[in-house]
Amino acid sequence: MAGSDAADKIRASFEAHQRVVAAAVGDADLLARMADAIITRFNSGGTLYVLGNGGSAADAQHIAAELIGRFKHDRKALPAVAMTTDTSILTAVANDIGSEHCFERQVDALVTDRDVVWALSVSGTSPNVIRAMKRAKAADALTIGFTGKSGGKLKPLCEMCFCVDHTDSDRVQETHQLAYHTICERIEQVFLTSTL
Numbered sequence: 001m002a003g004s005d006a007a008d009k010i011r012a013s014f015e016a017h018q019r020v021v022a023a024a025v026g027d028a029d030l031l032a033r034m035a036d037a038i039i040t041r042f043n044s045g046g047t048l049y050v051l052g053n054g055g056s057a058a059d060a061q062h063i064a065a066e067l068i069g070r071f072k073h074d075r076k077a078l079p080a081v082a083m084t085t086d087t088s089i090l091t092a093v094a095n096d097i098g099s100e101h102c103f104e105r106q107v108d109a110l111v112t113d114r115d116v117v118w119a120l121s122v123s124g125t126s127p128n129v130i131r132a133m134k135r136a137k138a139a140d141a142l143t144i145g146f147t148g149k150s151g152g153k154l155k156p157l158c159e160m161c162f163c164v165d166h167t168d169s170d171r172v173q174e175t176h177q178l179a180y181h182t183i184c185e186r187i188e189q190v191f192l193t194s195t196l
Helices: 002-043 057-068 089-097 106-110 125-136 168-190
Strands: 050-054 080-082 117-121 144-147 160-161
Touching: 002 050, 002 117, 002 144, 002 160, 002 168, 050 057, 050 106, 050 125, 057 080, 057 117, 057 168, 089 106, 106 125, 117 125, 125 144, 144 168
Parallel strands: 050 080, 050 117, 117 144, 144 160
Antiparallel strands: none
């Protein structure tokens, strides 16, 4: 009986995932616009900076790795930086200034009006993400967001924002991964026949 209950819960998770992904199909045009905007910035000498906390930090690193390395094909490396990886910066800023500044300080030091800042936050309310995006807007960088159902405080700070129609972090992050893979694929297809 316990095994059957566990299987029912697993089936319910898969069914919830399918419903959320089906709803996200309606955002295909938005995701294509995001990809094309990043391509335009790359062609103008810009860099993509990606950030987030927890699972979203891992997603930020995943995105940067797909673009610097390869997604499905060999091609020129693309300029992408995950702001979640330098432990010396992250811990020094957290210790000396405050953890809510850990991304903001990096944006302040590195980001220009040629660049893209892409934030991932399920809640859309993480103080360190919000501060970074405010700083990115002040620098006239292109701001892109991936978040959950409400968009939180992140959505108004983004020129383009993909809001997954769910509130649970697992469903949101699963859909984020599918969505950012489609963006990486679009970008890669363009640069298979282009050089920076």
